[in-house]
Amino acid sequence: MDVRAAPAPWERPTPAGDAGGGEFWAAAAEGRLLIQRCRACAHLQFYPRQLCTRCGGTPEWQQASGHGTVYTYTVIRQNGARPFNAELPYIVAVIELDEGPRMLGNVTDCSPEEIAIGLPVVAYAVLAAEKVGIPFWEREHPGTPIRRSRDTSAS
Numbered sequence: 001m002d003v004r005a006a007p008a009p010w011e012r013p014t015p016a017g018d019a020g021g022g023e024f025w026a027a028a029a030e031g032r033l034l035i036q037r038c039r040a041c042a043h044l045q046f047y048p049r050q051l052c053t054r055c056g057g058t059p060e061w062q063q064a065s066g067h068g069t070v071y072t073y074t075v076i077r078q079n080g081a082r083p084f085n086a087e088l089p090y091i092v093a094v095i096e097l098d099e100g101p102r103m104l105g106n107v108t109d110c111s112p113e114e115i116a117i118g119l120p121v122v123a124y125a126v127l128a129a130e131k132v133g134i135p136f137w138e139r140e141h142p143g144t145p146i147r148r149s150r151d152t153s154a155s
């Protein structure tokens with residue numbers, strides 16, 4: 001995935017490397033989006049865990065494509081905390097990766113009127129600190145009309 005410089009100064013919380021997450025953030029800083037794959041049964045999962053949620057086996061990291069679709073989302077219109085209050089309104093979405101697992105993140109190039117379930121998105125990383133990349137999402141096909149399920153104009 002594309003790696004971009006953070007807006008200066010970076011005011012969002014910077015993730016700590018707990019629960020094995022340090023590898024996730026470090027890989028994102030290098031442009032790699034990681035999920036976990038079980039060594040025993042090949043089950044894919046995210047967020048990172050010590051055990052496979054299907055069989056209890058030991059997961060290892062696997063690089064994901066960075067492509068997915070919006071599974072669901074919400075538009076945040078009120079947040080009094082810096083720096084988020086300067087970004088209102090913004091979109092928090094659950095992204096279903098092409099590989100299957102779902103990942104929470106911000107979709108940054110959509111207005112509240114443009115975001116839609118099923119929208120194809122692609123990940124990019126913002127460098128929050130040395131060896132800490134934060135994945136964000138944007139439309140895979142910017143500029144194309146967004147068709148909503150309730151849109152009957154084409155029929």
Ligand SMILES: [Zn+2]
Pocket residue numbers: 038039040041042043052053054055056057058
């Ligand atoms: Zn397993």
